[in-house]
Amino acid sequence: MKLLILYHSNILPPKPGADEHIYTTAKLLSGTYNVTVLTWGSGISKRLEDTNLKIIHMGSDSEAVATVKYGKIPGFIMDILSYTGIRYIPFLRKARGPSIKQFKRLNLGFFDIAIRISYNNNRILKYLEKFQGTKIIEFALVSGLPHYLNNKNKWLVYTNNSSALSSEILDIVHKIMSRMVFWFYVSSLSSHNVIAVSEYDKLVLEKIKNFKVEYIPPLHNFGDRLDIHSDQNSILFFSGNDLSARIATEYILFISRKLKNYNFYITGFIPNINDKSSISSNMHLCGFLEDKEFHELIGRSNIIIMPLISGTGNQTKVTEAMHWGKPIITTSAIACEF
Template identity: 25%
Template sequence: MLDVRVLIVTYGDVRDPKGGYLIRVSNLIKCIKEEDLKVIQFITEGRGKEKPIKKSDENIVTIRASKNYFFLGLSLLFNAIKFSYLIKRSDVVIFEGSLFLPFGLMGRLLGKKVIHDFHGSIVEVSRGLRGVKNFVLRKMIGGTLDKLAVIIANLTIAVSDRDAELVKRIWKRAKVMTVVHGIDVDRIPFFEVKRDKIEKLIFAGNLYAVNNLATVENLIEVAKDLPCLEFLIVGDGKELVKGPPPNVKLMGKVDSLDPYYEEADACIIPITSGTGVKTKVLECMAYGRPVITTEKGIEGIEEARSLKGVYVVRLEEMSKVIKEMKLERAYLELRSFVKDNFSVSVTCRQLRKALEFI
């Protein structure tokens, strides 16, 4: 544990971490003593029948966030001033992504050490996505926020060495260190593969994230080529998928991924946009499932490319590779790789070095 008072500013409920962003934040929180930690979290109202927003508790301040970007921006500015007393009581302010730039700026004005947790370039995330809204919000405004966040912070931490290089491209004088995107491997059960040939594949992800929805569209094209195989899509937002073929099963949001990974023979992650280390790839490996993905899917974890059970292919080759794959019973090497390189203990060790650096 780290002996320093830390304020973390983030989006989403850290008490219910779903998706790569919040898993990242919740793991950083595990590295800090409870008595030394404060969290300010902005949460939008849930969609459909999701749970209502939880109230604040002793260490967590919960703020309702507008879905309108203009009003959200005003709220961030207002609350950075309103909660300046929490910043004053902290030694370090960590803001989770350039959206929370006002808190980083307030931290610097109050003489605090400020860390920008770089969750990936907003411009990089937008590559492959189309539309005027994407261009204005992500490429123009998002790109500007990314640069300002890197300039204002005493230190930027990135989830991989590749993302650290992206930070340097944003601003050459940036101080940046890698703090890996870890997952809690000990809480993920390891399952042996039940079959010799693939019959069922899984993709797990929140489909309200534009990159995940685009990935599912790619998956559907693969599924059309393989009508005898079953494809499980697990995650919130299933209503966004229009007209999937009969062999694509939309499971929606579930309480636990465990039974679905146990049922599946392999993971399919045909992602072509986005940035940062992909949590779903690490999770798949930790569960002991071989993963079929793209160059984009393996970014930040390139060392895994040589492992048995990791298939990095082009989209047009994916169907052929799946047809020809011969499965092994236990992919222990995949789980060991994640535990040795991307566990929470590795994250905490690197975060400690970052705090000592500033």
């Protein structure tokens, strides 16, 4: 049996997070079936072939492959667009990837089953279903607006603040945009056969009429736990290129100056820090790390902090931290997926 997996992000090499999960799943399936993974997006075009597993990445150097390019847009504008949900709608087109013509030039032959990692608007699935009779499965990752507004009223009570009229207007905008974004997402799906990798996503998708939704626990291969001594005074923070992560980074820089007996590590996207003198000696800006360094850092850390405001599917970094038996500080946006 031949399987095709489509995904709008480069998994060569498999980075911690969704990429690692998709690579692990494809590798496991290749033990029984002939598996081809076709990806597109950032990075140079490349191929990997390993027995029954073939991974083809069509990078930004490929001809006319539609990819997302947010680097030219100022960060604060992206934050506003995320808040209103506007950016999610053009994302379907921006991340659509190779055309049917480009796909046919790859000469990959017939496929029994094709699986797409949503959220994108690629047309290959519909072509395969119509002309090859390929069975289609959507590997759904529910996409929507950041979750922080869902808990706004609770925070207002907690901080003894009353809701202003402008806040009520934003609530209405948020509800309308949430429905619009979800409608665009559902309209992009090519099949009513859907696999969800979180219980939360399953509950959301089951509300759609005629959808057959199955929940399958995510597959991971974090390997054996390394024999690493945990530093009882070590705190690891996963950063990202969004407003919440940048604000959290400023807080952690401040806290690190107050708690001199603790070592703070920030991995992932590192925002620009205007005042370099504000970085104390116990504050370590690691940036993006290779797999081995990343796993070692988790192993050494005593506490993991993930102040995320949005996420889809199973949050792999949380799962890995749990695998290491680490205490986790996170938000309801991430915890709800579990």
